[in-house]
Amino acid sequence: MSKTPQAIRGTQDIFGAEAEAFAHVVETFERVRRLYRFRRVEMPVFEKTEVFARSLGETTDVVSKEMYSFEDRGGESLTLRPEFTAGIARAYLTDGWRQYAPLKVATHGPLFRYERPQKGRYRQFHQLDAEVIGAAEPQADVELLAMADQLLKELGIADGVTLQLNTLGDGDSREAWRAALVDYFAAHRAQLSEDSQDRLKRNPLRILDSKDPRDRAFVADAPKIDDYLSGEAQDFFGAVTTGLDAAGVAWTREPSLVRGLDYYRHTAFEFVTDRLGAQGTVIGGGRYDGLMESLGGPATPAVGWAAGIERLAMLVGERGDSVADVVVVVEDDAQFARGIEAVTALRREGLSAELVASGSPRKRFDKAVKMGVGAIASISTADGAAKISVRADDTLAARIESLLR
RNA sequence: GCGAUCGUAGCUCAGUUGGUUAGAGCGCCGGUUUGUGGUACCGGAGGUCGCGGGUUCAAACCCCGUCGAUCGCCCCA
Structure with missing residues (x-):
């Protein structure tokens, strides 16, 4: 295990x-x-x-x-x-x-x-x-x-x-300001937060953006960098x-x-x-x-x-997964190779394509619909030959049909 | 390092004061229906209730610990 x-x-x-x-x-x-x-x-x-x-x-x-x-x-x-x-x-x-x-x-x-x-x-x-x-x-x-x-x-x-x-x-301005801040806050040391008493040694500048109300009371009147520039x-x-x-x-x-x-x-x-x-x-x-x-x-x-x-x-914010330009649905397993030819042709022409050829054959089209794509090309068999039908708006459908012919 | 809240199917969550084989929706798999179609119905798989102890006749539920998540403190982008 x-x-x-x-x-x-x-x-x-x-x-x-x-x-x-x-x-x-x-x-x-x-x-x-x-x-x-x-x-x-x-x-x-x-x-x-x-x-x-x-x-x-x-x-x-x-x-x-x-x-x-x-x-x-x-x-x-x-x-x-x-x-x-x-x-x-x-x-x-x-x-x-x-x-x-x-x-x-x-x-x-x-x-x-x-x-x-x-x-x-x-x-x-x-x-x-x-x-x-x-x-x-x-x-x-x-x-x-x-x-x-x-x-x-x-x-x-x-x-x-x-x-x-x-x-x-x-460098000089910064040091002079820093020294003034230390003097100022040290004078009020006992009234500062525990964190800021510690910061006084380690990182006195950080007292200025403390969120503790005890510190904020003194921050307003603390020495200003402008006076030391x-x-x-x-x-x-x-x-x-x-x-x-x-x-x-x-x-x-x-x-x-x-x-x-x-x-x-x-x-x-x-x-x-x-x-x-x-x-x-x-x-x-x-x-x-x-x-x-x-x-x-x-x-x-x-x-x-x-x-x-x-x-x-x-x-x-969330941008949503990209959707395929075309989903090719193989509705009859006998047309599997035809499906691969189809997605290959589409991808070479710069259309993103996804192949749906697994699971229950009669539910494959529904699966493609749920993927929310603009175009679906389904391949079934009619009279012993591959039959391709395309669902898309007219211009895209025409383009896809010519690519898959 | 400190504090608070939380942890139940793949996901989002129910689960009544502790009490039989832990549920739903979505998703997944399959069947029926429909047949250029985003429909409806039926069935199935999937959970040692985060993990480990404890209390109890009995724990998803109570207690302790631990790991993780979330939100703060600290620090910092």
Whole structure:
């Protein structure tokens, strides 16, 4: 007695209408990414653990408890990628991609994070990813955001999604702001939630988007990044916003929007919806000028975003399985070969075709009807010869009849 | 890692305060009816009630554990 093994927790077997929606998202992304001249890259699904440990920072939750890490047979510590950016950054350094800078690349595929599954969150999940590496100009941020905006529009879901935009300033601005936040929240430490008391050490910026009412009371009066921005950082952000306006991309300023990872600078953004419950971020990203150095490379400016394919697919909604252009029904088993000839001829002419030739012969036509197709060609025997009758609207029927003659 | 709700045929679900051989619809297979036809009827296959313990004369139902799902917290896209 053997039991059927279960799928791994947090993984999905995507099928039917959901799979069609998933494919639609990916196909739309591929089309849009070409319009913006982003080059397709394929990346390994796993990397040396240090690629993620060094880029994300040892103390982040992702690294400390959410990575799928293991030793290979040679004793090397490897990790299933929890995000795209670190691997792409590594490739930029190890593969000499600097010669193509500024480099615009795009990819998509599975990522892995050991988290508690819930709506829109899985242990194996899938993202679209776009990066511009080696471009310090705000124009790169604008182009990247315009691409994300067009993607949402072409998917028909832009109406329910808003672009929240913020700046974290340059490295000095960010540090000064961070220090001010720590001072401010430390003064109210006892009144903060337990989570935020902990965040004060680990990740003080995250207190700003805490959902706990005890924290929210203090967030409103917390130090604002705008008061710490250098003139240069202000100019940069101004250039991004005027660029977005010129590109017709709607945005709202969200001063409490931060990034969880330390390498982010300047632009930070999320496309957010309230239609997906707690996992409302559909695209997120920002500028990560500090990342390359953490991997031992030269200072290299870069911006990027990632989008959750499952979340986009949920917003797109079920798309329904595609139906065959023609169903060929073999009503008499003696005509089986004729049925195969028929579907072959149809498919070669670019018509999708399905063959129905099993089960109770007298119910085969009903089966075809239930498939909800536009055209049905049935093959029976009359006077010892194959008799083909086609049910479809006139032009299609004529085309099918000529193909099957 | 924490909390809440849930887990009965392939699917969607019934199953009354614990009480005989656990049901329906859809789907699947077959038969009859119809015969250019999405009809109607009949029959069939398919379930150790997620899994493992416990309480009881008796458990799908009560208790404990476990696995999984869902929705939050955390984290994050």
